[in-house]
Amino acid sequence: MANHGHRGALACAVALIMAGCSSVAPPESDDTADALAPAQETAAAAAPDTDVTLWPQVSSDLNSPAIEARIDALMAKMTLEQKVGQVIQADNGSITPEEVKQYRIGSVLSGGNSGPDGKPYGTIDEWVADVDAYYAASVDPEGVEVAIPIIWGIDAVHGHNNVIGGTLFPHNIGLGAMRDPDLMGEIARVTAIELRTTGHDWTFAPTVAVPRDDRWGRSYEGFGEDPEIVATYSGKIVEGLQGTFGSDEFLNDTHIISTAKHFLGDGGTTGGQDQGDTQLSEADLVRLHAAGYPPAIEAGALSVMASFSEWNGTKIHGDHYLLTDVLKNRMGFDGFIVGDWNAHGQIDGCTNDDCPAALLAGLDMYMAPDSWRGLYKNTLAEVKSGVIPQERLDDAVRRILRAKLYFGIFDQPRPSERPLAGRADLLGTPEHRAVARQAVRESLVLLKNQGGVLPIRPDAKVLVAGEGADNIAKQAGGWSLTWQGGVTDAAAFPNAQSILDGIREAGSNVTYSLDGSYTDRPDVAIVVFGEDPYAEFRGDIVNVAYDLDGTRELVLLQKLKAEGIPVVSVFLSGRPLWVNRELNASDAFVAAWLPGSEGGGVADLLIGDAEGAPRFDFRGRLSFSWPRRADQTPLNVGDADYDPLFTYGYGLTYAAPAAVGELDESVAEGIATANASSTFFENGDFAAGWTAMIFGDVTQARVDHMAQEDALLFRFAGTGQGDVAFSDGTPRNYLRESNGDIELAITMKSDVDGRVEIGMRCDSDDCASFQPLTATQAAANEWTEVRVSLSCFSDLDLTSVLSPFSLRVTGAGSVAVSDVRFLEDADAQETCLGE
Template sequence: MTLINRQNTGPLTGSLLALGVMLALSACGDSQQVSSAKDAAEAPQKAANSLAIWPELVPAIGKDPQLEAKIEALLAPMTLGQKVAQMIQPEIRDITVEDMRKYGFGSYLNGGGAYPNNDKHATPANWVALAEAFYQASVDDSLDGSTIPTMWGTDAVHGHNNVIGATLFPHNIGLGAANNPKLIEKIAAITAKEVMVTGIDWVFAPTVAVVRDDRWGRTYEGYSEDPQIVKAYAYAIVEGLQGAVKGDFLSDQHVISTVKHFLGDGGTEKGVDQGDNLASEQDLYDIHAQGYVGGLNAGAQSVMASFNSWHGVKNHGNPYLLTEVLKGKLGFDGFVVGDWNGHGQVAGCTNESCAQAVNAGLDIFMVPTAAWKPLYENTLAQVENGEISQARIDDAVRRILRVKLRAGLFDKPSPANRPLSADTQLIGHPSHRDIARQAVRESLVLLKNNQSLLPLNPNIKVLVAGDAADNIGKQSGGWTITWQGTDNQNSDFPGASSIYAGIEQRLAQGGGEAILSPRGEFSPEQKPDVAIVVFGEEPYAEGNGDIDNLEYQRGDKRDLALLKKLKAQGIPVVSVFISGRPMWVNPEINQSDAFVAAWLPGSEGQGIADVLFRENDGSLAHDFVGKLSFSWPATPQQTQVNLPLAQHKGTSADYQPLFPYGYGLTYRSGLTDGKALAPLPEDNMATSQALEDLALFERAVKSPWSMYIASKGDWQTLSSSVAENSALKIRTMDRQVQEDARLVQFNGTELGTVGLVSNFPRDFRAYSDADSALSLSIKVDSALNQPLWLGMACEGDCRAQYDISKQVTVGEWNNVSVALNCFVQESMDFGKMVSPFYLATDAKVQLSFSDVLIQANHQAHTIQCN
């Protein structure tokens, strides 16, 4: 599911940054953010529940008395320890084969960027060997007394994307533009085969989020803003992965699927990953639940709980959604698996202890890192003391056993002896790549084609420019070999083709010439007939992709400069835009004669050349068929532009995108109005963007931030009201209301730090571009003769700080406001903020602070810097 990313994310030497402290950045979410009862009290009121909204689905698989009898026969002799072990899912980097033999875990996973033997280039045989070793240990009853087979789960979200040489399909946003459920079913079936080659039983797909705000870093994991496309696709991909319920269901050609993330992950406020969805319950069903209706009707056997909250209640701990709705009204009889330590975010829980999640209906804890062992032990204790009922444990284990029996895991050969295992020719098989290439062709959306520049003849001279032209990793996006899709090179993709390689091959066949120059350089004798410029977003996954508006390359218009340079030389320009979401690219479109939204096409870049060029005889090879499944924004601030549900065949007065849902030109239709696309407005409306103060710590720590303390040898997020390390002690205190401030005692022996941190970088550029400030209320109890640093830190080795020791009066509360321009330095990236506030000192002093916020319109007393 995810990557444990060991980053330098802290602010100061001797504290978080210098320690290079491990922050758990999730493949399906983070693991360190701890909610408290106080946080829950500050959350919006829970929505009134109305079960009548939800349909009673007829289960796709009826109850089988013989199978149920087998479940009971397996369950009856199991010890409590064996049952709880079925509910624990650790990660391959955190357990050994001996751990599996001792505990008999019901399942395990590999996170994004996790490989057998920690080898990125592990072969299919290496994957199978690890699967075989864990399987044999699970059925060995010499230590745990259990012979129940384990199962391995993996994130294969656009093909078997963790494995070198696998076929990588376009990400979901591109597949949504194709609007072809039959193609999706083929893609899923191919993915299942390539997964089974490596001995793996279970896939954490499909994602069925219906995205409402394109600032969300997971937008590309959504098929469409239209719930009906998502519903149809969910059915198709589940059937492709698992097989048809009345056909080859969970045969030796298929894997267990997971419909995720339940529920409402695509509708969080401001598109913040793992944030709060405030939709009404009717909208929760009408918009966000349709993918589950489709997936469950196809017989999906597992559902993954979501990191997000619904009206302030974390879904991992929401019994109404998990039990009453999903298992009750929707009739789901498979199991609910958690996301990457998602249970640790439930109010009152930690990664190591969460009875609330089990009681809410979670059946399997996804618990990477060393937290699995205390979680196992704490869950045992919670059953023994009655905090979790034996009946709830038995229900969870029945569900796990039901799926394992349906999948034939008790009867199938071990992983090394299954029909597809280690059949390496299936990894990236040419027939698989052909389907992926078709998916690329069908996903492309033509937004502009002035003077009918496209399609191009293949006998011309073409300059291929842009940093994505010959970069398979960039065209594939996140969830590609590594979790974030970064740190890859073309040699990591054997058998794949870059976009440039496809163009070069097409021109070679047609008598033309391709000149590769990422920076658009050429000699006078090489002046091209046309330039194809391939550019777009850098790869990202999950919250790392969250942004605060949709302007492309805000503050750094290097790709626009390239387009302008080529246009100034009189060269017709075709832009191929790589992105995980629709973005505001009006200036780039204006500098292009033709503009293609290519999304994240994956490993088969040749598919783009298939559509851009004619056949050698001048006939049309492939036309554009893709249509926007996401409305395209007219301004950077138009982040929630979605076609109204009731009006998919019309428009409404407040629906005014640049390009509407369903838009897409074709060669055959041409310019239907006979006119070229007129120049688009280029005002990014930055000065008119209404900014409000952003509370970071106001009565309580605000999501998505967590409070931490650090010293030279220690870093920890806070999960209780009192904590300490070698440099300081901290506790909650009452200033105006209960626990609305923090009291910190620095002992003066070394540098100590207290601050706020997020497991994902956050975009603060709107504030840094405006007249904003970092503000807090602070009181010191004695004179300061050494610096008291107020600072901020961004992703990577970047931080800036300002000494406020002279700004505070001893013994009284002071309001200190420091302009963000005081924190500007060469390495500071306000688009990737991980710690928007910290205090640090090596002085011996007691201080208190409260009300930390970013002031959008700071006052005259704000400290300014040149």
């Protein structure tokens, strides 16, 4: 992904964390034997315990004699260097068009924040121009007998969510509640059309994961906790994106290449840990997590993405059994397997820029966004030396060319000259928005409707309140223009309608107040609230409580109820969460999930017709079980001790109402809050309310440490002193911690020609204390954990600390930080820094 940092203001300006992205590739390595051996040994050890007959036998039927003959002709003219280039995919933020030509790279992707011209997202014209430049470079014939065009992949996971003006559909969790395969196919068809307008060829969708632990930050990318829904959806989505296999519309000018992902078991990791280990028997792995792949393969899916995760301790990217024996041989997949973001580097013995084990396991295209240069060099050397057999490389190239030929990339003009390119009139059209609005209506789940408060008469006095009411970014969720979502500029969503505006459109007497205050007593209040946008990593939580402390909207709900005003809660979330108190304080409660750009679809169900009758009935049914307790996870239908608050498949309607009694609001002892007070910054995610304040000539961006974008990089221009301070604006008393065996622990990497100091600041301008790194530490450019005892800051007023971690740099260079927290000092020895 591209570098997208914000320049800090010169004095006391808060630099809000943007999901910008940059990466530092690991050093190149020629130690191929060490890289290969561990993965081979792991795969060999697993083989005796596997049974390939447990897996379904299907066929993609992609082996067309005419296309295979064209592949033969192309490969006969390709150089070895070209073939290696084909198996590597680079991010447009880390490669230039000139380098695409030089290395004959096979594919370019745009990560979650890698838009055109170094922006996180762009307009239709900006996208077309960028895609055009890279395509033109790839087909430049200079120096080769045959030039192979690139295909450009992008995460269009709920519509074309990377372009200004695109139609944003509900996220998959809401679409799963619809139980409507035909509408899913129509959503995919619309998405393909809008992708074609920007010149893109390929989307990394559909996600066919089956999330089994709602603490996982990607739960909303799954259609449900049970494989039944994804089995009915995946084929329809592939057909909608690619067209019907065997027909004239297959991959025509209005369709694009699809990707079934992530193979396999990414929704079943222990504790819902992203990129974790799915510990299951093979039979359960097939039963729970494979259901989406046979329909997708039969529909002609041209690519499958391998998962970051492990199966019983073996990384999927290095698992020959799953990738080759199961997916390609048993399940008959003839397309190509693409990796995930530098995931090959997580295989034992591999690095991001050196991993023959992944190709040998069955990966066909490395997703090497920022590590592609080293990976190209090392892979080429490994083919020449025989570490990677020529036959395996040729098979991977054949599979990639097969997809390119089916897509017709050799027969199409440059992206800007294709029929739909630049057609802004096809973005967010009334037809497309009508499809999205229908999806919103069908996805909403009515959990409670006491006293028939819904539907609301259109002439009723309606008070609308809550942070989600007039907030397109919040109702759209993650993967909306940026990776983590949260874009606050309303102009970035020109073809969208907020929930508030949808209610205003349906009702004649609507008042909006963010905090719920009013002067004219309303007949009913609609409060729209819920989770802030997030994607993987930052979306992971430790329990399924929405608001464990009861400090968010609960006070407003209880106030309105106490005043005798009927309360309708519209809850925005990427998963079911414990909201017993909010349910008790509401007369009606609607699980709206993350509805996307069409807030009017919510109003369609809440506001009745002139006679007060429903205009539409609720039809959404839970595709995830709703928790009874804050610690009730994992919770899945079929569990031996299954005891949810609302069962899988639950959903009230106007035609079939039911009462919901008073719910238990107690919380078991020992349940932790999502962000403990001793952790300020973890895996690239700030604790709630925390941010980085920047002073001086400093910029910031996101980089990779252990995972994608899990660290912040601060660049210091060297034009004077630069400072960074982590704070939530609240002074705290850390005197007790300083008298105990507590250390400030920072995982960081410093590359500075100058002085780097770590310190703390208190609640006054002249109150600060710093400890210097050594010159060697400051310039080491290696990830390390730096620990400083709080007692080393005894000259500070520790009763009023505003920033428990501050960074002060005099000189030019960069410092990356991935974790900042207080930890117990195991050896109880004071550790201070110094020259």
